[in-house]
Amino acid sequence: MRKVILAGNWKMHKTVKESIDFLNCVEGEVKREPLMILFPPFTSLYEVGKHIGNNAFIRFGAQNMHFEKRGAYTGEICAEMIIETGAKYVLIGHSERRHIFNENDSFINKKVLSALDSGLIPVLCVGETLNERQALKTDEVIRHQLFEGLKNVKDTEFIVAYEPVWAIGTGINATPVQASEVHKLIRDYLDEIFMNGKGERTTILYGGSVKVENIEELSKEAEIDGVLVGGASLDCTSFVEIWRILGAVKGIV
Ligand code: PGA
Numbered sequence: 001m002r003k004v005i006l007a008g009n010w011k012m013h014k015t016v017k018e019s020i021d022f023l024n025c026v027e028g029e030v031k032r033e034p035l036m037i038l039f040p041p042f043t044s045l046y047e048v049g050k051h052i053g054n055n056a057f058i059r060f061g062a063q064n065m066h067f068e069k070r071g072a073y074t075g076e077i078c079a080e081m082i083i084e085t086g087a088k089y090v091l092i093g094h095s096e097r098r099h100i101f102n103e104n105d106s107f108i109n110k111k112v113l114s115a116l117d118s119g120l121i122p123v124l125c126v127g128e129t130l131n132e133r134q135a136l137k138t139d140e141v142i143r144h145q146l147f148e149g150l151k152n153v154k155d156t157e158f159i160v161a162y163e164p165v166w167a168i169g170t171g172i173n174a175t176p177v178q179a180s181e182v183h184k185l186i187r188d189y190l191d192e193i194f195m196n197g198k199g200e201r202t203t204i205l206y207g208g209s210v211k212v213e214n215i216e217e218l219s220k221e222a223e224i225d226g227v228l229v230g231g232a233s234l235d236c237t238s239f240v241e242i243w244r245i246l247g248a249v250k251g252i253v
Contacts, residue, residue: 004034004247005035023038061120065090095127095168112150162179183204183206205225206227226246
C-alpha cells in the first residue's frame with residue numbers, strides 16, 4: 001500500500017552526537033504519521049537504532065550498501081550489517097552514487113536484489129540529468145533505470161524516489177507538474193514490469209531541492225506520496241515543518 005513518507009538523506013553530514021541531537025529534537029514533534037525515515041551516515045546507524053528503538057513514526061535506513069553478503073570489499077558494508085543496527089530501509093542508486101561513484105544500472109540492480117533478499121526495503125532512486133531532459137530523453141532514461149534496476153525483482157515492497165539530477169542540491173526544484181508527470185510515468189512503467197497494478201500500489205517520493213517554501217505545492221499533487229529531502233533535512237526545525245505541512249496537505253492531522 002502507498003504511504004505518505006518524509007525521508008531525510010543526511011549524506012556525509014552529522015557525527016553520532018549530532019545525529020542523536022537531531023533525534024532528540026524531532027521526537028518531541030513526530031508522534032503520528034506521516035512516517036519519517038532518516039538516512040544517517042553509516043557511523044551513526046547503530047546509535048540511531050538504539051535511540052529510535054521501536055518508534056512507529058520515525059524509522060531509519062542506510063544510504064548505500066554492497067550487494068555481496070560478505071567479502072574483501074574495503075570500505076563497503078553489507079545488508080546484514082545494516083539490519084543489525086535496526087535499519088529497515090536502504091537508499092539505492094542515489095544520483096550521487098551513480099554520477100560521482102559511477103554506479104551503473106546492473107550494479108544497482110544487484111543491490112536492489114540483495115537488499116530485498118535480506119529483508120531491507122530498498123528506495124530505488126531514479127532521475128534524468130539536465131542534458132537528458134533538454135534532449136527530451138526523460139522517459140527513456142527513467143524507463144531504462146526502472147527496467148534495469150528492477151530486473152528479476154518479485155512483486156514485493158520497495159519505494160521509488162524520483163530525483164531529477166538537475167534539481168538535487170541546486171535550489172531548483174522540479175515544478176509540481178513536472179514531478180507529477182514523471183511519477184505517473186513511473187507508475188506506468190511499474191505496471192509494464194510487474195503487470196498487476198504495481199504502479200498504483202507503489203510509494204513514489206519526489207526529491208530535489210525540497211524545502212519549507214515548496215513542500216505545500218509539491219504535496220498537493222496526488223502522484224507525489226512524499227519527499228526525499230537532502231539539504232533541508234539537516235536542520236530539525238525546517239525538517240519538522242516540512243513534515244507538518246506534508247501531513248496537513250495529505251490530510252493527516
Ligand atoms: P537536496 O537533495 O534536497 O539537497 O536537493 C536531495 C537528495 O539528494 O536526496
